[in-house]
Amino acid sequence: MVNCTEFRQFQTVETSCTGLLFHHARPQDFVRSQWICFTPICFTIYRVILAILLFIWMICDFTRETIKYFNYVGYTWVTYATNWAFIAFTLIHISLATYCLIYNIKYPNNKPKFYQPLWFMYNLSSTSIFVICVLFWFELSNSPLGPFNNGQIYPAIDWSTPQSTILVCLGGLIATILCHVILYTIYFVRVNVSAKFGGRGYMLIEESTERHGYDNHEFELGEDASKQEGKTSKIQNPKTEYQKYGTVE
Numbered sequence: 001m002v003n004c005t006e007f008r009q010f011q012t013v014e015t016s017c018t019g020l021l022f023h024h025a026r027p028q029d030f031v032r033s034q035w036i037c038f039t040p041i042c043f044t045i046y047r048v049i050l051a052i053l054l055f056i057w058m059i060c061d062f063t064r065e066t067i068k069y070f071n072y073v074g075y076t077w078v079t080y081a082t083n084w085a086f087i088a089f090t091l092i093h094i095s096l097a098t099y100c101l102i103y104n105i106k107y108p109n110n111k112p113k114f115y116q117p118l119w120f121m122y123n124l125s126s127t128s129i130f131v132i133c134v135l136f137w138f139e140l141s142n143s144p145l146g147p148f149n150n151g152q153i154y155p156a157i158d159w160s161t162p163q164s165t166i167l168v169c170l171g172g173l174i175a176t177i178l179c180h181v182i183l184y185t186i187y188f189v190r191v192n193v194s195a196k197f198g199g200r201g202y203m204l205i206e207e208s209t210e211r212h213g214y215d216n217h218e219f220e221l222g223e224d225a226s227k228q229e230g231k232t233s234k235i236q237n238p239k240t241e242y243q244k245y246g247t248v249e
Contacts, residue, residue: 022116051097085132
């Protein structure tokens, strides 16, 4: 059961200046699944298959729409923001698959490095894919020429009427913030469900005389960690505790 303390920790971290930085105390989270039964090799296979499927889908969609709607003019496909989002979504999953191949297969004992760009692009693509999908089904689903068949892809963004255009842009910004809230809520629920069923969730650090680092196995604990022998204590720094909460997927 989620208590108020966890929500207060969330507020402490996310509203702080350091909460805006791309620092994660456990880089292994970027090459591991939330579910312990999903081994690193299985997770890597999942990443590779997903990246291949997305790439094939993008190529097929580009070919189909260029032939059917754009009279073989390929650059028209790129003018749609919906396709920008899908390109970014595909590229980040190809990058994540490559990252898993490196740190789960080739160098499984090495600590993952340079995860910050992946983290940034993952959040960017995940948020944009939500916003763009909503935009597509409300604005573009009926015609390749826009909802009014006048050749304007996004007639709501018309700078000849700047007031309405600014309002539309502000609405998009608010929608993006709401998407971040939705994504975090999904993440928060997923981690708590995982912890409930013995997966990766609440993290306890075993008190040790070694001050320079932590054994990776100490972080692979679920809800039963507190039952293990030895004195344990919750991490005192809420920022550290929160960052060691769960994996990307």
